[in-house]
Amino acid sequence: MKILVFIETDNGAVHTSSWEALGKALSLSDDVSAVVIGQNVGDVSAQAGARGARTVYVIDDASRATFDLDLYTADVKAVLAASDADAFLAIHTGNGRDLAAAVGADLNAGFVADCLDLRLDDDTLVGTRPIYSGNILADAKTSSHPQIATLRPRAATAAADTGASAEVVTMSPTAAESRVQVLAVEHAQTGEISLTDANIIVSGGRGVAKDPELGFKIIGELADTLRAAVGASRAAVDAGYIEYKHQVGQTGKVVRPDLYIACGISGAVQHLAGMGASKLIVVINKDSEAPIFSVANYGIVGDLFEVVPAMNSAAQSKLHKA
């Protein structure tokens, strides 16, 4: 099976989860190509080859500097035609899932989104994906050509840099009209760890209500100690305690860190939909009956305003930072 993997870039820099999509593709097939679209993406293209793509299709142009769904969809369709790939795989970021869906719609091809795993069944890609807000895992496949799937960030091991080199096919940007006008691009603050890339997330909920500022301050301090990202429930976001970009859940980010620490979050199904697949879940809640304890590996019944600072100083002394 020939698999084409979308390597997502932003401002010439790779979205590192793309290497996970490449790693998964390489575990399924030895005929894997990559497509890199952007501006000044020469290094990323070389990396794609070094990490095992047999052929790297590159569209490097100022008009592709920022993600544009119309233009990128046209480019990917051109690369799919040139490569005759059987499957197209992207990482399930905001851009990756938009792109996969648009390519699928234009080509009348089936799309299995947000897979936690992928396998091959008689040359058909089978995706294991959460449904019903993560309560059930379903296997889904499509018989279309190409087959299209997205893989949730942190669901697979990144393709390693083996120092290999690929055939590089440089293509011109496809002539296409864009209905999008990019007015401004706002980048995350330097040093801020993105939720979807984080190994560790410390999240706060409405449980911080008695002093939201202090609550998210101590949550932020624990996150700093653990080099973690800060997450939040929708209740915390809706109450204005923290910005939307931190929201985890059905209408926020879907995350899969190695460790998720939930502080003062009750565990509504819409929150669990975003973090239930985390590898290790630690819960701090003063109500021992809170539903979130049902998904916890470790639970602490207590007041987060006491427990979180205590965890932080314990973590600091363990990490010799005190």
Ligand SMILES: Cc1cc2nc3c(=O)[nH]c(=O)nc-3n(C[C@H](O)[C@H](O)[C@H](O)COP(=O)(O)OP(=O)(O)OC[C@H]3O[C@@H](n4cnc5c(N)ncnc54)[C@H](O)[C@@H]3O)c2cc1C
């Ligand atoms: C269509 C739809 C989409 C939604 N999408 C999302 C989503 O993406 N993400 C999301 O999170 N929610 C989402 N929700 C909202 C969701 O249903 C819940 O309302 C929300 O998750 C509750 O947030 P919470 O757990 O912080 O608040 P609560 O449910 O109010 O829970 C607060 C918890 O804090 C505990 N607590 C209180 N004080 C302390 C303390 N001092 N120390 C320790 N614990 C304490 C309480 O015991 C309680 O368990 C959505 C809802 C709908 C209808």
